[in-house]
Amino acid sequence: MVAPLSAWPWENLGAFKYLLFGPMLAQVVHSRIYEDGSNYMSSWCFHLFLLWHTRFWFFGIFSSFSNMLFINCGRRINHNGVDFNQIDLEWDWDNFLILQALMASAAYYTFPSLEGLPLWNTSGLITALILHIGVSEPLYYWVHRGFHGQFLFQNYHSLHHRSAIPQPSTAGHATFLEHLILTAIMGVPILGSCLMFNNGSLGLIYCYIVMFDLMRCLGHCNIEVIPHQLFDAFPFLRYLLYTPTYHSLHHTEMDTNFCLFMPLYDAIGNTLNSKSWELHRKISSQIGIWIRLTSQMIVRINL
Ligand SMILES: [Zn+2]
Numbered sequence: 001m002v003a004p005l006s007a008w009p010w011e012n013l014g015a016f017k018y019l020l021f022g023p024m025l026a027q028v029v030h031s032r033i034y035e036d037g038s039n040y041m042s043s044w045c046f047h048l049f050l051l052w053h054t055r056f057w058f059f060g061i062f063s064s065f066s067n068m069l070f071i072n073c074g075r076r077i078n079h080n081g082v083d084f085n086q087i088d089l090e091w092d093w094d095n096f097l098i099l100q101a102l103m104a105s106a107a108y109y110t111f112p113s114l115e116g117l118p119l120w121n122t123s124g125l126i127t128a129l130i131l132h133i134g135v136s137e138p139l140y141y142w143v144h145r146g147f148h149g150q151f152l153f154q155n156y157h158s159l160h161h162r163s164a165i166p167q168p169s170t171a172g173h174a175t176f177l178e179h180l181i182l183t184a185i186m187g188v189p190i191l192g193s194c195l196m197f198n199n200g201s202l203g204l205i206y207c208y209i210v211m212f213d214l215m216r217c218l219g220h221c222n223i224e225v226i227p228h229q230l231f232d233a234f235p236f237l238r239y240l241l242y243t244p245t246y247h248s249l250h251h252t253e254m255d256t257n258f259c260l261f262m263p264l265y266d267a268i269g270n271t272l273n274s275k276s277w278e279l280h281r282k283i284s285s286q287i288g289i290w291i292r293l294t295s296q297m298i299v300r301i302n303l
């Protein structure tokens with residue numbers, strides 16, 4: 001028997017899972033045809049639908065980039081290729097996008113004050129940043145450490161770690177329970193600024209979610225794109241921003257580097273992998289274009 005909430009509720013639907021967007025799409029179409037289009041719920045559904053599309057293609061573009069060996073072969077962290085087993089395993093990586101769209105619809109019905117958010121409010125951005133650093137980051141750190149306990153790891157988190165070579169779709173590859181918790185963690189800065197401090201905006205929701213996706217893709221792209229010179233110039237930045245090398249180390253040495261995006265919490269929790277910066281420097285120093293001529297022969301052109 002599988003552990004409670006480990007399987008996705010629409011696991012048996014296959015490609016028909018996208019029909020779950022049907023009611024949202026129907027709401028938008030109905031409003032455009034039969035109403036004047038100003039119904040806020042239809043516009044909320046429109047934004048959810050637009051956001052889902054944007055995120056889906058964003059992950060796709062990041063995956064394409066991480067597979068462009070002709071420009072990034074020298075910066076690859078793990079030089080092995082992704083095998084067919086991993087591709088099959090991560091086939092439904094986008095389940096969390098559906099879950100988050102459904103949870104956002106539920107949030108709209110639960111909190112009517114979400115109606116009529118302004119397009120932009122700068123103070124909301126600051127509130128969200130504070131809530132992210134002060135609540136979401138430590139919460140994720142402790143929950144992630146908890147998921148490495150024997151029971152939770154065996155029944156839930158091991159699925160994410162079964163992907164031997166991280167790639168952007170690996171970021172979405174986890175159990176239903178883990179993504180429920182991650183969605184709640186993402187929701188803290190958004191709902192906090194919109195509901196508690198009344199300075200949220202549509203722009204904030206778009207920016208926060210796209211930045212969150214960007215950072216998740218970055219950690220799993222298997223290409224070191226952060227130059228070590230950045231950390232040389234601003235040493236404290238290495239505690240505020242993780243790198244692809246940093247999260248890859250979590251996939252190989254699982255008792256270290258648990259943070260969401262900020263290594264500061266690993267430093268506080270004494271779980272920071274001592275090889276993190278040295279390995280990052282080594283990989284990010286490899287400047288040049290690598291060309292794979294045959295399966296055995298790789299030529300490097302120094303720039
Ligand atoms: Zn983990």
Ligand SMILES: [Zn+2]
Pocket residue numbers: 160166170171220247251
């Ligand atoms: Zn990971």
